[in-house]
Amino acid sequence: MYVRDILRDKGENVVSLATNEPVANGLAMMAEKHIGAVLITGDDGSIAGILSERDIVAAIHTHGEGVFGKTVGELMTAKVVTCSPQDPIVAIMGMMTAKRFRHVPVLENGKLVGLISIGDVVKFRIEETEAEAEALRKYIAL
Numbered sequence: 001m002y003v004r005d006i007l008r009d010k011g012e013n014v015v016s017l018a019t020n021e022p023v024a025n026g027l028a029m030m031a032e033k034h035i036g037a038v039l040i041t042g043d044d045g046s047i048a049g050i051l052s053e054r055d056i057v058a059a060i061h062t063h064g065e066g067v068f069g070k071t072v073g074e075l076m077t078a079k080v081v082t083c084s085p086q087d088p089i090v091a092i093m094g095m096m097t098a099k100r101f102r103h104v105p106v107l108e109n110g111k112l113v114g115l116i117s118i119g120d121v122v123k124f125r126i127e128e129t130e131a132e133a134e135a136l137r138k139y140i141a142l
């Protein structure tokens, strides 16, 4: 199973903000949309970075209340690891575990076509495992 199978269910919508938006707008996006990360885009719409809950926690630890004077561009992680729709889901699981992040934007021919989270990956794997178990049960009962 591949990243494109998750996107087929989930769609291509990615929640994003421009680098100069205040951090309060990033918090509002995450809270209202029930998501853990927002993609940050540059003036030309390209990926400038990613801002996750963890970046906000670290920034509060570092800046205290001063965090609200920051922009999302100042708090984001600028070096973003991406994947492609053709990547196997097990490879993305391995990458999330090894690199300790839970969100991966998906690019196809340089164009953003979605973002998958660890929640999407786990949901997909559970469904896949249940389908395999059901197929085996039916096979044994033959």
Ligand code: AMP
Residues within 6 Å of the ligand: 036, 037, 050, 051, 052, 053, 054, 055, 076, 077, 079, 080, 081, 082, 100, 101, 102, 103, 104, 105
């Ligand atoms: P997360 O586990 O996704 O909440 O993120 C943990 C840390 O990794 C945060 O500093 C994020 O900004 C960063 N991060 C999340 N996703 C990515 C990614 N795809 N590439 C690089 N850094 C990321």
